[in-house]
Amino acid sequence: MTSLDQPVDVLLSDGSTVQLRPIDPADAPGIVAMHSRFSERTRYLRYFSPYPRIPERDLVRFVTVDHHDREAFVVLAADQIVAVGRYERLGPQAPEAEVAFVVEDAYQGRGIGSVLMEHLADAARRNDIMSFVAEVLPANGTMLRVFADFGYQVQREYADGVVHLSFPIAPTEASLEVQRGREHRTEARSIARLLAPRGIVVYGASATGQGVGAAVLGHLRDGGFTGAVVPVHPSASTVAGLPAYPSAVDAGAPVDLAVVAVPPEAATAVVADAAAAGVHGLVVISAGFAEAGPEGAATQRALVRAAHAAGMRVVGPNCLGVANTDPTVRLNATLAPALPPAGRVGIFSQSGAFGVALLAEADRRGLGLSSFVSAGNRADVSGNDLLQYWQDDPGTDVIMLYLETFGNPRKFARLARRIGRGKPVVALASPARPPGVGDAAGPDEVAVAALFAQSGVIRVDTVPELLDVGVLLANQPLPAGGRVGVVGNSSALTGLAATACLGHGLDVADGYPRDVGPSAGAAEFAAALAETAADDRVDALVVVFAPPLPGQLTEVDADVTAALPAALALGKPTVATFLVGRLPPGVPAYGGVEEAVRALARAHRYAEWLRRPPGVAPELPDLDLAAAQAALRADATDPGALLAAYGIDVVASVPVDSVDAAVDAAARLGFPVALKAAAPGLRHRLDLGAVRLDLADEPTLRRAYADVAATFGPDALVQPMVPPGVACVVEVVEDPAFGPVVGFGLGGVATELLGDRAWRAVPLTDRDAAELVDEPRAAPLLRGHRGAAPVDRAALADLLLRVGQLADEQPRVRSLTLNPVLARPDGISVLHAHVGVGGVAARPDTGPRRL
Numbered sequence: 001m002t003s004l005d006q007p008v009d010v011l012l013s014d015g016s017t018v019q020l021r022p023i024d025p026a027d028a029p030g031i032v033a034m035h036s037r038f039s040e041r042t043r044y045l046r047y048f049s050p051y052p053r054i055p056e057r058d059l060v061r062f063v064t065v066d067h068h069d070r071e072a073f074v075v076l077a078a079d080q081i082v083a084v085g086r087y088e089r090l091g092p093q094a095p096e097a098e099v100a101f102v103v104e105d106a107y108q109g110r111g112i113g114s115v116l117m118e119h120l121a122d123a124a125r126r127n128d129i130m131s132f133v134a135e136v137l138p139a140n141g142t143m144l145r146v147f148a149d150f151g152y153q154v155q156r157e158y159a160d161g162v163v164h165l166s167f168p169i170a171p172t173e174a175s176l177e178v179q180r181g182r183e184h185r186t187e188a189r190s191i192a193r194l195l196a197p198r199g200i201v202v203y204g205a206s207a208t209g210q211g212v213g214a215a216v217l218g219h220l221r222d223g224g225f226t227g228a229v230v231p232v233h234p235s236a237s238t239v240a241g242l243p244a245y246p247s248a249v250d251a252g253a254p255v256d257l258a259v260v261a262v263p264p265e266a267a268t269a270v271v272a273d274a275a276a277a278g279v280h281g282l283v284v285i286s287a288g289f290a291e292a293g294p295e296g297a298a299t300q301r302a303l304v305r306a307a308h309a310a311g312m313r314v315v316g317p318n319c320l321g322v323a324n325t326d327p328t329v330r331l332n333a334t335l336a337p338a339l340p341p342a343g344r345v346g347i348f349s350q351s352g353a354f355g356v357a358l359l360a361e362a363d364r365r366g367l368g369l370s371s372f373v374s375a376g377n378r379a380d381v382s383g384n385d386l387l388q389y390w391q392d393d394p395g396t397d398v399i400m401l402y403l404e405t406f407g408n409p410r411k412f413a414r415l416a417r418r419i420g421r422g423k424p425v426v427a428l429a430s431p432a433r434p435p436g437v438g439d440a441a442g443p444d445e446v447a448v449a450a451l452f453a454q455s456g457v458i459r460v461d462t463v464p465e466l467l468d469v470g471v472l473l474a475n476q477p478l479p480a481g482g483r484v485g486v487v488g489n490s491s492a493l494t495g496l497a498a499t500a501c502l503g504h505g506l507d508v509a510d511g512y513p514r515d516v517g518p519s520a521g522a523a524e525f526a527a528a529l530a531e532t533a534a535d536d537r538v539d540a541l542v543v544v545f546a547p548p549l550p551g552q553l554t555e556v557d558a559d560v561t562a563a564l565p566a567a568l569a570l571g572k573p574t575v576a577t578f579l580v581g582r583l584p585p586g587v588p589a590y591g592g593v594e595e596a597v598r599a600l601a602r603a604h605r606y607a608e609w610l611r612r613p614p615g616v617a618p619e620l621p622d623l624d625l626a627a628a629q630a631a632l633r634a635d636a637t638d639p640g641a642l643l644a645a646y647g648i649d650v651v652a653s654v655p656v657d658s659v660d661a662a663v664d665a666a667a668r669l670g671f672p673v674a675l676k677a678a679a680p681g682l683r684h685r686l687d688l689g690a691v692r693l694d695l696a697d698e699p700t701l702r703r704a705y706a707d708v709a710a711t712f713g714p715d716a717l718v719q720p721m722v723p724p725g726v727a728c729v730v731e732v733v734e735d736p737a738f739g740p741v742v743g744f745g746l747g748g749v750a751t752e753l754l755g756d757r758a759w760r761a762v763p764l765t766d767r768d769a770a771e772l773v774d775e776p777r778a779a780p781l782l783r784g785h786r787g788a789a790p791v792d793r794a795a796l797a798d799l800l801l802r803v804g805q806l807a808d809e810q811p812r813v814r815s816l817t818l819n820p821v822l823a824r825p826d827g828i829s830v831l832h833a834h835v836g837v838g839g840v841a842a843r844p845d846t847g848p849r850r851l
Helices: 025-037 040-047 056-063 112-126 141-148 173-195 212-222 264-276 294-309 352-365 383-392 409-419 445-454 463-475 491-503 522-534 560-568 593-611 625-631 639-645 659-669 698-712 749-754 766-774 793-809
Strands: 008-011 017-022 070-077 080-089 096-103 131-136 155-159 162-168 199-203 228-232 257-260 281-284 313-315 321-324 331-334 342-349 369-374 398-403 425-429 457-460 483-488 540-545 574-578 654-656 673-677 691-695 716-720 726-735 739-746 758-761 813-824 827-830 833-837
Touching (some): 008 173, 017 294, 025 056, 025 070, 025 080, 040 096, 070 112, 096 112, 112 131, 112 141, 141 162, 173 313, 173 321, 199 212, 199 264, 212 228, 212 257, 257 264, 264 281, 264 294, 342 383, 342 463, 352 398, 352 463, 383 398, 425 463, 445 457, 457 463, 483 491, 483 522, 540 593, 560 574, 625 639, 639 833, 654 659, 659 673, 659 716, 673 698, 698 716, 726 793, 739 749, 739 766, 739 793, 766 793, 793 813
Parallel strands (some): 199 228, 199 257, 257 281, 281 313, 398 425, 425 457
Antiparallel strands (some): 008 017, 017 070, 131 162, 155 162, 321 331, 321 369, 654 716, 673 716, 726 739, 726 813, 813 827, 813 833
């Protein structure tokens, strides 16, 4: 959402950055200057006349808006206004507004028009404008395409030599798809410019060869980078054997990337020098920024602002660097002296120190690298940007992430769902919820893993496991099922492997494990493996080999590693634990049986996710978004009206504080009634005596109230009785990795104590809702346990879809609890609801595009 007091940075179609903000009267000189740079054609197409200069009266009107009925945004590149877009309401309280924008010639064709449209439409909707109209000359094909390609239902009329356009501006599936497609392309291109530069300029490399700048310069030089490497030094003529220059411009070479290793206070000056040379991006190795405290954070913000103003993106600060093993690039702009071999795995690490260890371990295991980025403080470029880039990168088949925090969790979940359908994403990420995230307890460790699995992300718990899974995915096909054939020469090891398979949800195929015996030679081992690989009952192989006793086998017979290629030729994934010998390339090797089986199980669960249909978000009837907004008014929220706007009815509940008030409430509601202690934690505690049911008349109610008030205080609730059912709980909380998540479980102290909740991130699909109902361990109670009638699970799924849509569309809702929800064969009843409302939660994945 664009705010009036905070400009936003946005990406253009070529990957460069510009700033967008509301217009201000002080912008008048900048508007005049931009107008003077227009070509005659641009002036004519925008104003339908030559319009050589802006009259003073028009200029005042252009730059003076009320940000309600009239709004205008300017786009700035290098602090120079290069475009302006505006809307003007067509009469007081009218739901329509006329929209128009103009872009300076040098910046046309770079996607500024579509960015302006997104932000103008967002601002208009917040001011109750429902549709735009525009007038465009037929010769202005570019502008006509901007409107036509936006995903709106555009109506056209031609009259008096002008094309009249009108279209509603409410977001649609088509318009969101268009917007996200543009987001994907712009972010991917911005990263491509960083990872495949024509030349690199290095700031902060000492002539003595000491320090991080000199280290990165040496790695660039020795790594065989195919472009120009330009050291910038204030006095030295050569650095590390390379010609040095006082500024990047003096080198006269095309440079797209700057590596910065200067002190923080000098970083902003570096930006200006790099911008003058046409640099597209910065990799800031230097420390001392946000991680050092408030002063460093301010310096970091200034650095990013200066870089964005110059059209550049920033990796870091306080990062390890970037690398690309493509033989046409051979880029090692990192602090790691050596990279893993070239391969097809992209690695993102938020931590620089961790990145060094990760690269070293990948090299030790022979895991081939396509590209690597360490984001450090993640002031700009993040893991989400790399996901966008790797999605279409032909050199990357597997994506590995190390994430300490999530800057845009909803976007991560959305991207992972999409990208995971084509390329596996393996993530080592903390499940911890930072302080202040959500008001209620969120998903536990098991539920966090399920949330990642829902998005197709293979979540791992340790660094070795990250490499274990990565090596398997990079070298082997995915298993077609969960049936495993275990083959080995040790009954102890094969038995251990079979036990590990069962523990990780894999099935040991019939006839396995197969122990060929300690005296089996290479030929016997090869025959057993080939037979297993050809077995239709086997989807994957686990191979274990213990060294024979000295002198037991001849040298030829002992070379059992030669038996593996024949088994691999049949295309079934194979993992191996060989306690002797070196495995051939392409066979993932593990130090222990458990590690091998665990990696295979992760790959199996991912393959299962791929085989499941993704589900759809069904269109729900009986929704009233206008009523929902009215229920969330700033002065007082009406939870009941908010839920009713989403088709969720809550059984009437009357608060009372005396026995007479309880009797009056029961008379209005009608006997029989239920009486409950008012405290939220007691409203369902039948076991404590805080709930009294089936109170059929006044005397019974009076006695019950006296008992409840004596134990729990005078405040109570009176409700009409509803038919009994299975008690369930529905929740919404904010999760650091996924944003709003919906939880479902059965009610009761035991299930609450055990944390028996299933969780899914919003927006929910029909499949998500069905899985939520079936996933809790106590879910058999809903399907008819021990002769009970099955409940209406479709009604529960519908309720979850409605709660999910509410959580997705209403960022002011910070938490929500429906407890209990009684599920019966003939439907459901929501007995109590609590809605936690605050300021608009940060939802950076909604609204118009911005960095």
